[in-house]
Amino acid sequence: MTFHTLDVVVLNTDLPAHGLKRGDLGAVVDIYSPDAVEVEFVTASGRTQALITLRPSDIREVGDDDLVAVRPAGTSPTRDA
Numbered sequence: 001m002t003f004h005t006l007d008v009v010v011l012n013t014d015l016p017a018h019g020l021k022r023g024d025l026g027a028v029v030d031i032y033s034p035d036a037v038e039v040e041f042v043t044a045s046g047r048t049q050a051l052i053t054l055r056p057s058d059i060r061e062v063g064d065d066d067l068v069a070v071r072p073a074g075t076s077p078t079r080d081a
Contacts (some may be wrong), residue, residue, distance in 0.1 A: 001061060003028050003037055009059040010066065011041070018050035019074030026059070043073050 003009065007028045014021050019039055027050070030038035037056055041049045 001056065003031060003056060003059070003061075005029065005031065008062050009039060010062055012058055012060055015050070015052070016074065018052060020050055021071070021074070023025070023069075025068065044070050049073050 005028055009026050009028060011020055011026060016040055018041070024041055026036045026039040026041040028037055029040050032038065032053065035055055036053050037059065038051065038053050039059060040051045045050055
């Protein structure tokens with residue numbers, strides 16, 4: 001799949017170091033190469049949880065059957081203490 005800037009994407013795997021879990025929604029903010037996509041994940045209030053470079057295999061497009069849910073954010077190095 002080819003991703004574009006501002007695409008909403010779904011995380012395919014847990015990333016505990018960033019407080020992220022499989023199924024979390026993010027937005028593509030930059031495409032560095034065919035193998036590197038910068039994705040921002042935010043809390044429901046709009047605070048950035050993580051801004052990380054991922055491989056395209058780490059994310060997928062949002063599907064018609066996907067359900068959006070809310071959960072407490074995990075601890076992340078990008079969060080203010």
